[in-house]
Amino acid sequence: MPATLARASSRRRRAPAPIARVAGLDYDVLDELLGYSLRRAQVAILGTFEEATRGHGITPPRFTALVIIGANPGLSQAVLGSVLGIARSGAMMLVDWMVAQALVERRRKPDDGRTWGLTLTPQGARLLATLKQRVARTERRRSAALSARERAQLVRLLGKLSA
């Protein structure tokens, strides 16, 4: 069985089980640590992401890749990889998958014969538009406990943290 099969895989890992808050248990310092808070929040948001993209085989890195390619047509796989924080071989597999799904095209660039320029196909652009809406909507629903101000504040603080 050729290794390329793994690349074409469109099966997705199920989102991790939500991290239950066990009643009557002492969480000690965990509640004050950023790492643990971040992990819990991310699992929660991951659940909404899966809900928004159900049935399309789209994982978070794949979604990010679509957005980036859509907003920056013609960029190379290497740049895409660095945006995603993955190695070139990973970017390669990711693009292979999207090409197989006819969401993305590789086009030779005239000025540099080494690199491919990545662009969305019409289907890719259509899917991206749909998913952008759905992801934004489910995220907003999930964070309904936060006011618009709080939500913006949260994004701002997270940005400061990773700067």
Place this chain on the structure above:
Amino acid sequence: MPATLARASSRRRRAPAPIARVAGLDYDVLDELLGYSLRRAQVAILGTFEEATRGHGITPPRFTALVIIGANPGLSQAVLGSVLGIARSGAMMLVDWMVAQALVERRRKPDDGRTWGLTLTPQGARLLATLKQRVARTERRRSAALSARERAQLVRLLGKLSA
């Protein structure tokens, strides 16, 4: 090769490469999405965690397990698994590793012959005390761009999100 080898592994996955901000690239909606902001922040914090625990073979789930066992001696593997959000078999492997490192002990409970009660060994307690300090310290250093108020606010907002 028996599967138990995997269990005894004390090698850790390297923290993922920091997600570089590529200059001159359009990030489109990503900057407003919670999922992407969370992911970036988590990678950043993961880096500090690795720094704090270097050389001890302690991964985030292992650290969480140590804290929870330390604060709730005698709890079962199944409860531990649900706190961590992992399956029972995963909790099993995790505890196997900690027992092999002499950080944790399994003791039969007299009232229920099915379950083990987990407790820290003296070494486990010592290591935990050290790591708690170091993790808290490196997290604070990493989040130096945030004021104490902002940091507390961030933890509060994250908690609301995963509630």
Place this chain on the structure above:
DNA sequence: CGCGTTCGTTATATAGCACTACAATTTGCC
């Protein structure tokens, strides 16, 4: 006492990546 349930355990499978090595191409330097 029998039956469903829970716990720990074991074995197996798989996704996601990293790492390495390699071929093609371009670029820099002489």
Place this chain on the structure above:
DNA sequence: GGCAAATTGTAGTGCTATATAACGAACGCG
């Protein structure tokens, strides 16, 4: 022009984390 160095895409391999399924032992309830 020609050759070393750098960059890109590609292919193969391996490892880690974790899920899933199956099983025996112990428990609880009727």
